[in-house]
Amino acid sequence: MTWFLRISIALILLAVAAFGIFLGPAHLQIRGIEPTLPSEAELRALATTGRGPVSIRVAQSSSQTGPDRNLSHAVVIIEWPDGRRFMIDAAMDREASEEFGALIGKLSPGMGPVVFKGSAADLLGDEIATVDGVGFTHLHVDHVQGVTAFCAARGTGARSYQTFAQATEHNLHTEDSARQLEDSCLEPVVLPGEGLLTHSDFPGLGIVPLGGHTPGSTLFAVSIDGTLWLMSGDIANVKSKLLHNSGKGWVYSTLFVPENTARTESLRLWLSALDEKPDIEVIVAHDFDAALDSGLRPL
Numbered sequence: 618m619t620w621f622l623r624i625s626i627a628l629i630l631l632a633v634a635a636f637g638i639f640l641g642p643a644h645l646q647i648r649g650i651e652p653t654l655p656s657e658a659e660l661r662a663l664a665t666t667g668r669g670p671v672s673i674r675v676a677q678s679s680s681q682t683g684p685d686r687n688l689s690h691a692v693v694i695i696e697w698p699d700g701r702r703f704m705i706d707a708a709m710d711r712e713a714s715e716e717f718g719a720l721i722g723k724l725s726p727g728m729g730p731v732v733f734k735g736s737a738a739d740l741l742g743d744e745i746a747t748v749d750g751v752g753f754t755h756l757h758v759d760h761v762q763g764v765t766a767f768c769a770a771r772g773t774g775a776r777s778y779q780t781f782a783q784a785t786e787h788n789l790h791t792e793d794s795a796r797q798l799e800d801s802c803l804e805p806v807v808l809p810g811e812g813l814l815t816h817s818d819f820p821g822l823g824i825v826p827l828g829g830h831t832p833g834s835t836l837f838a839v840s841i842d843g844t845l846w847l848m849s850g851d852i853a854n855v856k857s858k859l860l861h862n863s864g865k866g867w868v869y870s871t872l873f874v875p876e877n878t879a880r881t882e883s884l885r886l887w888l889s890a891l892d893e894k895p896d897i898e899v900i901v902a903h904d905f906d907a908a909l910d911s912g913l914r915p916l
């Protein structure tokens with residue numbers, strides 16, 4: 618055997634071992650998370666809840682333009698008749714946005730510089746005092762890191778609402794954010810079960826465990842003025858790809874982010890069938906342009 622062949626075999630064995638040690642458990646874990654989804658009728662019934670939400674808006678925290686997409690980080694703000702608000706995702710502060718953007722630039726060449734608009738706290742301004750609830754579509758850094766700036770501005774008094782899987786099932790990419798949440802100002806509320814979950818604190822807010830992208834990936838649903846809004850997180854990164862049932866590619870879903878690709882495909886099909894209805898809009902967390910096209914008002 619030549620030295621070249623020996624080194625090649627050693628490198629392949631090393632790569633397989635590294636995959637097994639770091640990514641294998643995460644792949645096994647996410648394959649086991651496939652909670653039952655609610656029916657369309659169950660989601661639509663959110664509209665009949667008394668004292669349900671009255672407005673929904675979206676704010677862009679940062680963006681980064683690439684050859685075939687505009688990667689945005691956004692927060693969604695929902696308001697109830699008594700003025701209380703619920704925030705979905707917390708984006709990142711300036712430093713974390715730039716760090717994350719540099720990583721994205723390395724992984725996908727051609728991405729431009731990060732344009733930072735403001736942390737969730739900056740974007741909310743005085744409204745932050747009324748944000749009593751926070752939810753996360755999943756616990757990746759680009760959706761959670763902004764909690765530190767949020768807490769610095771808000772102080773105590775807000776609660777986080779998580780599915781059981783999001784609160785308890787973590788992997789190599791969600792552990793840090795889970796710890797950040799534990800140490801944050803948010804008082805945790807954990808919702809057991811699957812299907813459409815609700816909590817009396819925010820009537821008309823539906824919380825649905827999804828899995829697929831991360832163990833704790835969660836959909837948030839609200840019905841406002843005849844439109845059912847479904848915040849789908851990162852099940853797809855681009856709305857058009859969700860509608861055309863196009864996955865994120867083997868390298869992304871196997872090596873970068875251990876996904877249950879059978880599950881993300883069934884979720885894409887479920888969500889795109891719902892989005893076809895004239896009064897249902899699926900919001901893709903990183904696709905701000907598509908969110909505005911859907912009619913979501915900017916903050």
Ligand SMILES: [Zn+2]
Pocket residue numbers: 757759760851902903
């Ligand atoms: Zn993300």
